[in-house]
Amino acid sequence: MKKAFLFPGQGSQFIGMGQELAGQFEVAKDVFMEVDEALGEKLSALMFRGDIKELTLTKNAQPAIMAVSIAILRVMSSNGLDFKTIDLLAGHSLGEYSALCASGVVSLRDTAIVLRKRGIAMQNAVSEGKGSMAAVLGLTSEMVNEFIITSKCDNHLIQVANDNDPSQVVISGEKKEVEKFSDFLKDKNAKRIISLPVSAPFHSPLMKPAALTMESELRKVNFSNPIVPIIQNVDLSILRSTEGLVDRLVKQICGTVRWRESLIKMADHFEIKNFFEIGPGKVLASTVKRTIPNANVLSVGLAPQIDQALEMISD
Numbered sequence: 001m002k003k004a005f006l007f008p009g010q011g012s013q014f015i016g017m018g019q020e021l022a023g024q025f026e027v028a029k030d031v032f033m034e035v036d037e038a039l040g041e042k043l044s045a046l047m048f049r050g051d052i053k054e055l056t057l058t059k060n061a062q063p064a065i066m067a068v069s070i071a072i073l074r075v076m077s078s079n080g081l082d083f084k085t086i087d088l089l090a091g092h093s094l095g096e097y098s099a100l101c102a103s104g105v106v107s108l109r110d111t112a113i114v115l116r117k118r119g120i121a122m123q124n125a126v127s128e129g130k131g132s133m134a135a136v137l138g139l140t141s142e143m144v145n146e147f148i149i150t151s152k153c154d155n156h157l158i159q160v161a162n163d164n165d166p167s168q169v170v171i172s173g174e175k176k177e178v179e180k181f182s183d184f185l186k187d188k189n190a191k192r193i194i195s196l197p198v199s200a201p202f203h204s205p206l207m208k209p210a211a212l213t214m215e216s217e218l219r220k221v222n223f224s225n226p227i228v229p230i231i232q233n234v235d236l237s238i239l240r241s242t243e244g245l246v247d248r249l250v251k252q253i254c255g256t257v258r259w260r261e262s263l264i265k266m267a268d269h270f271e272i273k274n275f276f277e278i279g280p281g282k283v284l285a286s287t288v289k290r291t292i293p294n295a296n297v298l299s300v301g302l303a304p305q306i307d308q309a310l311e312m313i314s315d
Contacts, residue, residue, distance in 0.1 A: 001273035001296075002087040003313060004266050005102065005228075006288070007069050007095035009257075010202075012281035013061045017301075018068040019048040024303055027078045028071035031108065035067045038112040043067070058199060059119035062094045063112045068301070069098040069279035070108060076278075076306055081313065088238075088270055089230045092284060093162075093203070093257050094118070096233055096249070102278075103226035105242065110221055117217050121210040122253065123200055131201030132175040133161060134182055137168055138191030141260065144169045151184040153177050161203035162257045165290040170196070172204035203257055211253040218246045233257045236265055263291045276300050276309050 021028035022044070032044040046055055047064050055061060077083060083102075091099040094115060101111040136144055141163035148155055158173030158181055171178060178201075182193045201207070223242040230239040232248050234255040239245060266272040274296045277284040282299040289297055300309045 002271050003085070003274045003276065004088045004090060004270075004272045005073075005086050005099070006275055006277045006284045007089070007091035007098035007102070008065060008277060008279040008281055008284050009092035009095045010058065010061050010065065012065055012279060012283055013047075013052075013055050014280060015047070015050060015052050015055060017047055017064070017280040018044070018071055020302060021068075021071050021075060022048070025071075025075045025078070027074045031067055031071040031074055034108055035063060035112045038109040039063065039116055057119075058123045059116055062097075062115040062119040065094060065279060066098045066101065066111060066115055069095070070101055070111075072278050072300055072306065073102050075303075076300075076310060079306065079310060081310060084227060085313065086228050088266055088272060089226075089228050090262050090266065091230075091233075092259055093233065093252070095279070095284075096230070096252065098279065099230045100226070103228045103230055105223050105226050105230075105239075105245070106221060114217065114221060118210070118214055118253075121213040121217075122202060122207060125208070125210040126200050126206045128199070130175060131173065131204065131206050132178045133170055133172040133196040133198050133201055133204075134178055135168060135170050135192075135194040135196060136182075136185060136190050137194070138189065139169060139185070140166060141169050141256075143188075144171065144185075147185060147188055148181065151181055153181045153184070156205055159204055160256050161201075163260045164257075165260050165263075165287040167191075167290055168287070170203075172201040173206060174201070203253070203255060205254055207254045211250050214253060215246070215250045218249055231262050231266060233259070233262070236261055259287060260291050263288055267292045267295065274298075274312060276313075 089099040158177040161172035162170035
C-alpha cells in the first residue's frame, strides 16, 4: 500500500522532545548538534530540559520541531528505511520545511537558519496583543468562510488560518475582529470556540511584513529537486522540482494551511493508505483519523514507534 510521511507544525513542542533519541542514536544526536551549530546556540538544551515558555517562542519552536522530525527520519534511515519507497510527503505550516529538508530540497543547516528567521519575522510582524487566533470546533472551513462574509467582519483583518479537518478550523487575524467573529459564531452552532495561546496571528493578512522579509531570505537559499514529492499547503500543488517553490512558501505565511484538502488529495488522487506522522506529538494523526477514517495512521516519535513504523513499511 502507498505511504506518506507527515511532518507536524507549531504547537507539537514539549520539553524533553528528542532527548531519548539523542541518548540512544548517534545519528539523532548529530542532527541536534548540527542545528545547534547552525543557530550558534544550544537549542537542544532548551528542548531537552529548558523552560516550556521559552521553547514555545516561535523562533525556537519552529527549528526545534523540525530538528526532532529530521532526527527521527535519520534514525529510521539508519535502521533500514529506503526513503525512496515513500510515495508522498506533507507538512503542516512549518512542517512543510521539515518535508523539504527530509526530501533533500534544503540542507539541515539552511532549514534551521531559515526557520529561525521565519519565526522571528512572524513574531515581529504584528505588535504584541494586536492579533489572536481561535480554534472553531464543529463547523467546516466552507461554513466559516461564508460566515466571515455574512458577519460583516473585515476579511482584510481575519481569515481561516488552518483548515485542519472536517470538525476543526482555526481563525486568525486582528484581535478585535477575531473576538467579534467568535461571538457571531456562538449563534451559528459552533460546538466550541477556543482562544489559542499564541503570540501572533499566523496565516492571516497581518503576516504580510513577515512574507516580505522571508521572500528576500528564501531567495538566498540553495534549493535542490526533491527526492520524494511534496504536497504544498497553500495550493495543493505537488512539488517535483524547485520551480515556483519560493513563491508558494512566501504565500504560505499569509495563506490558509489547506491541511484537510491535502489529506483528501493524498488519499483520493494518490491512493495513500498508510500515514506516518514523523515528529513530536500526535496532532496530525488525529486530523488524519477524522478526515480519512479508513486510513492506517501511526505517530512516530520514540524508539518503539520507529520499530513499529519500519515493520509496517516493510510489509
